Amino acid sequence: MKTALLLSGGMDSIALAWWKRPELAFTVDYGQLAATAEISASAAICSALDIPHTVLRFDAKALGSGDMAGTAPDPNAPASDWWPYRNQLLVTLVAMKAVATGVQRLWLGTVASDGIHKDGTPEFFENINRLLSHQEGGIVVEAPAIGLRTADLIRQSDIPRSMLAWAHSCHKADVPCCHCRGCNKHFETLQELDADVATGD
Template sequence: MKGILLSGGMDSTTLAYLEQPDIAFNINYGQLPAKAEREASRKVCRELNIQLVEIDIDCSSLGSGDLAGKGKLDVGAESDWWPYRNQLLITLSATKALTLGCKELIIGTVASDSYHKDGSPEFIDRINALISFQEGGLIITAPGIKYSASDLIKIAKLPPHLLAMTHSCHKANLPCFECRGCNKHQNTLDDLGVL
């Protein structure tokens, strides 16, 4: 069985369309846009006929940056950095995935995410080694890690109506048009020639 960590954003939605996993995991970990991410994930899963598992665990007191509505930490590269966020989300979803019989967990990371170490190929290799070393042998994959968001969407031939379901804002449940997530979303649409 194959699962995917689905935020409801462009990258994980594209990979859900391309990879057709059996199950998706959406996590409300206390991030500001949790409601919109959850709704986007629900729509995508309904459209693709993928079972959605919703995980709720409030980690907002641990967060920083745009996603937590707090200031940028000195150690993070950008305003959207939340310490160990991908490690946390992978661990939480892997824990549930293993109990449901998954053998692979797909992560929606693309090339531009490597500006944070936990979005880099090296991180994916290391977290896969750690998770797969443990009981159950669950593997972590990031099939989009070599591609830009727009290239991945082109390769997958993602239908425009699915792209329209996604939510990318880091600060709110409605796009703020100012954060790195909104900027990436707009730049990707520009690259694709979408108005």
């Protein structure tokens, strides 16, 4: 079954790429502020793993909100990085391209902490999988690490720190801003992994 990964260039998707070794990877520039850095990080891991990498561009910035779009969050947003229906959009765009290449299984690097958003929950993936697998092409959508924390995914993947260093987690810019939710998660995860090294775990 031909596999593909929706690769954002963050810690989660890079670790998943190392762990699962998909046959193809897709990164989407949908108008997010950190698109250039995300594409560079994704290209680096794909080059290291010899995975064909496709970049799709679809400017949805006018429809975005919050940190990733550079606007004030929607009043109903569960967090400052909420972009309405983002995962639904990205899955659809990648599937539109992937189905033509014979992809049958599409993976996303969603982890347990993404459940703060509805489109990061197991229920969302059950529903989006049901929708895509019902349509022509029958693509199966999965989030293999949805039950794991980011640090646990990294441990499971056994990705070298030299490869993990390519990850770009900032929501606001191509250079880490050091104060958004993405940057905070990145630094907290590295601190936890460093503690493993210090204790010999």
